Amino acid sequence: MRVNAGLLSQTLDQVQAAIFEPSLWLPTIEAIGRASGALGANIMEPAGRGAFGAALSTENLDDLLEGYVREEWGARDFRAQLLPPLHREGVVLEASFVSREQFDHHEYYKFMRKYGVGDSVLMNISSAKDELYFVLQNSLSEDSPPAADMPHFHAIRTRLLTAMQLARHIDASRIMGMAAAFETSNIGCIFFNRKGLVTLTNPRADALFTGDLRISRGEVRAGSAHETARFSRELKLAIQAPGQSSDTLSAVRLSRAGKRPLIVRFERFGTQLADVFSHSCAMALIEDPDEDMRLKPETLMELFDLTPAETKISLLVASGMSAVDIASRQGTGYETVRSHIRSIFQKTGTGRQSELSALFGKIHL
Structure with a gap:
C-alpha cells in the first residue's frame, strides 16, 4: 500500500464538492x-461500550463488513487497543502497534485474511459530540503502509475533519430554518x-414537553x-428506513396529565450515506389534539384553488x-384521502408533509 501523492492531491480537492452535494461523499471516500x-x-464509530459499527464504507468491503457483523467482531475488535495512541496522535499505522506474531495467529486477523485484508491505517476524525474513525484497509498482498506516507495520511485526516465540520454547520443552518418554519405553523x-x-427542538416543542x-x-x-x-423503537425504525412518505409515518402517543395525549409522527430525510x-437525519412532528391549526380555510382555498375537502385534509x-388517521377521523376511504393528498401536493407545489407544513407556516392571512 503506497500513496499516489499527485492523485491524492486531486482527490482531496474534490472533498469540498461533497460538502455541498452529500451524494458525492461515497465516491469521494472511494x-x-x-x-x-x-x-x-x-468510517467506524462506537456502537456501545467496547463495540464498533460501520457508519460508511466502500462497496468492495461489503462482504468483509457482513462477516464482521455476522460473527460479532464489532464487540471484540482487536484494534480497540489502538484507540489511546490514535486519540493522542490522530493517525496510527496498525503495523506499528501489532506484532508479527499477533498478525499471524490472533483470531481477529485470521478472520480478516479470509477477505484478503491485511493491516490498516486509522485516523481519528472525531468531533466533540461524535466519535468517528476513518480506516484505510490494506490488501493482504501489499506491503504495510510506510511511515514515509504519514504526512499524506495526516493531510487526509485534516481535510476530512474540516469538511465534516463545515458540512454539519451548513446542515445545521438548514435544520434551524425548518424548525423556524414549523414554529410559525x-x-x-x-x-x-x-x-x-x-x-x-423548536420553542413549540419545548412548550409541549412539560x-x-x-x-x-x-x-x-x-x-x-x-x-x-x-417512542425509541419507532424513532429507530424511522431512522433505518429513509424515504418514508407522508402516509406511512410512524406515530406514537405521549400521555399528559389532564389533557389528551400528544401525537408524534416521525419522518426521515436525507440519505443514510450522508x-x-x-447535523440531523430525522424529525418528530408533534400534534396537540387540544389546539387547532390557526390558518383560515378560505385563505387556502383562495391561494391554491383547493376544494373544501382538500382544504380540510391539507390542514390535517x-x-x-397520516392518511390512515385522516381517513379514520373523517370517515372517508383511505384511497380517497390519498387521492386528495396527491392533488394537494400538486396544487401547492409540494411533495411531502414537511414541505406542506413549511409552506403553510409562511402564510399569515
Missing part, C-alpha cells in the same frame, strides 16, 4: 482509498441524528416506561396526521 493504494475504506418539532439523539414529558441526555422521556420504549456528515396533513 477515490481517497484508491489514491492511497488501499483495498477499501470505511405552531407545530412542535424535534430533530435527531443517526444515533437517535436530539439535536434541536411535566413528565422531557428530554434527558439527548433522549425523549415519557411519563411511562412503556411510552418511552415505544448521515455521518449531517400539515399538522402531522
Whole structure:
C-alpha cells in the first residue's frame, strides 16, 4: 500500500464538492482509498461500550463488513487497543502497534485474511459530540503502509475533519430554518441524528414537553416506561428506513396529565450515506389534539384553488396526521384521502408533509 501523492492531491480537492452535494461523499471516500493504494475504506464509530459499527464504507468491503457483523467482531475488535495512541496522535499505522506474531495467529486477523485484508491505517476524525474513525484497509498482498506516507495520511485526516465540520454547520443552518418554519405553523418539532439523539427542538416543542414529558441526555422521556420504549423503537425504525412518505409515518402517543395525549409522527430525510456528515437525519412532528391549526380555510382555498375537502385534509396533513388517521377521523376511504393528498401536493407545489407544513407556516392571512 503506497500513496499516489499527485492523485491524492486531486482527490482531496474534490472533498469540498461533497460538502455541498452529500451524494458525492461515497465516491469521494472511494477515490481517497484508491489514491492511497488501499483495498477499501470505511468510517467506524462506537456502537456501545467496547463495540464498533460501520457508519460508511466502500462497496468492495461489503462482504468483509457482513462477516464482521455476522460473527460479532464489532464487540471484540482487536484494534480497540489502538484507540489511546490514535486519540493522542490522530493517525496510527496498525503495523506499528501489532506484532508479527499477533498478525499471524490472533483470531481477529485470521478472520480478516479470509477477505484478503491485511493491516490498516486509522485516523481519528472525531468531533466533540461524535466519535468517528476513518480506516484505510490494506490488501493482504501489499506491503504495510510506510511511515514515509504519514504526512499524506495526516493531510487526509485534516481535510476530512474540516469538511465534516463545515458540512454539519451548513446542515445545521438548514435544520434551524425548518424548525423556524414549523414554529410559525405552531407545530412542535424535534430533530435527531443517526444515533437517535436530539439535536434541536423548536420553542413549540419545548412548550409541549412539560411535566413528565422531557428530554434527558439527548433522549425523549415519557411519563411511562412503556411510552418511552415505544417512542425509541419507532424513532429507530424511522431512522433505518429513509424515504418514508407522508402516509406511512410512524406515530406514537405521549400521555399528559389532564389533557389528551400528544401525537408524534416521525419522518426521515436525507440519505443514510450522508448521515455521518449531517447535523440531523430525522424529525418528530408533534400534534396537540387540544389546539387547532390557526390558518383560515378560505385563505387556502383562495391561494391554491383547493376544494373544501382538500382544504380540510391539507390542514390535517400539515399538522402531522397520516392518511390512515385522516381517513379514520373523517370517515372517508383511505384511497380517497390519498387521492386528495396527491392533488394537494400538486396544487401547492409540494411533495411531502414537511414541505406542506413549511409552506403553510409562511402564510399569515
